[in-house]
Amino acid sequence: MIADTLLQADAVERCYPGGYRLGPINLELRRGEIVGLLGPNGAGKSTTMAMLCGTLAPTRGRIKIADHDLAESPIKAKRCLGYLPDNPPLYLDMTVDQYLLYCARLHGVKGGQARAQLAKVKAECNLEAVGGTLISHLSKGFRQRTGIAQAIIHDPQVVILDEPTSALDPLQIEQIHTLIRQLSTTRALLLSTHILNEAEALCHRILILHKGQLHQESPTRGSTQPQFGETLLVRFNNPPTVAELNALSSTNRVESIGAESVLIHAKSADQAIAEISTAALIQGWQIREISPAGRLLERRFMEITQPPTTPGTTA
């Protein structure tokens, strides 16, 4: 288990004059895992990522990448790391091929190996058609993909992507998601996003950052399936007890939220819906709403990022 922890941050903090403090941040990325970092604008997502990538030194705390301490042996640690900042670091006067080869050289990948990696990465990021095009002539979507290609050209074990799908159209977003899933099979990925749906669809674990504090959402243990896609919010007119719902074979865990609503964590959402609706018909629970988990993440996000409001005052 320890060998598979590719990135570890222990009590990482960055203090600013004026008393603002980011952290302490504790996080662990394991091989084969996609972790999402969520948070409102200005929460410190990009700063956190910059610290994990060594472009910004933390005031306190330690970061280890593939067992190399980022402060003590930065060169070795950074060899195992690919980073896409929120603004892709592109040289507009280079062609895509020149740029990616340059990035490969900067990461110590040379000659034939660099060219092999270039071909592979271009295929993965759908950049084959624009290899000879100047980056300044590329559309935003292509630039973003060039940025992602830059982060993986040296085949790093840890990939950190700061808003990888911003500025892309839905089709491109889907392509990037597929790419990210492919990458995650042998690597650890950390990505930040504004889009809750994206985090749900993609991530095995979600971290929510608010006002410099990291709130860790516990992962489904032992599961490699995204956690949030498997949770349902169900409202009944005539609600059953939690025990009754727990007794159903497809439900893992049932949480009561309010008088009429429950959250159902299930192995498979489809199975759970089928079983609950059948049971509801027989027992007369009268289902008013079944919705997939988006609501759950949204609710937790709101809980963490919005100050609590007294009941009845919400508009």
Place this chain on the structure above:
Amino acid sequence: MIRALAQRELTRALGAPGNWVLLALLQFVLAYLFLLQLEWYQTVAPKLANQVGAPGVTDLIAAPLFSSAAALLLTAIPLLTMPLISEEYRTGTIRLLLSAPISSSEIILGKYLGCLLFLTAPVTLAIAPTASLAIGTQLDWGQWLTGVIGLLLLCASVSAIGLFFSTVTRTPLLAAMSTFATILLLWVIQPADGSATAGGILSYLALPGHLTPFTQGLLNSGDLLYHLLLTCTALALAVLRLDLERRPL
């Protein structure tokens, strides 16, 4: 790694249209000065013909032209060094370098070498006309060569200063202005009596005193050391400044 950075810097400099305009203007002014100097030499040459130990063509054409070239380079170098790091800050590409497995000193050295390589272009342009005198007359190649070394050393130290200021700000123009101000200060700084032999730090710091000996054909270790010190100090400061980019506040 340093080589990759230097190569990149050189291709960037060669690909920037502004640099070519700058080189063209530089060459135009130098060619005009060369012409003036040549014409003047032709008027004085008959008078010198009968004197023993009279200054030769290297003294009368090459040396003044090297001095003018030095002055022109001092104005051009800040413009060439200004984007080195500050442009990377401005466009955010610095994060590519900072997150890559390279140290700050490698980044600075790579950038510096790339810039120096590019600066060989204006230096070549500046010395080519004087070398062409060898077609029609006899040049003092020794004196000519020390002049060239002087120009190269000037490029080395001044571009190091420019590189340092480029690490300080994300506004390239501000970097150029700061570099220019510093060079200007080094140019004019001297004790009130203007004597180069007068002791004291001020006269040692003055740039012209470490430049004219080269055009006169003198290769002093003291002058070499001056440029070496200036270069190393500026580069070390640049490395420290770049490191500060990652350090906690």
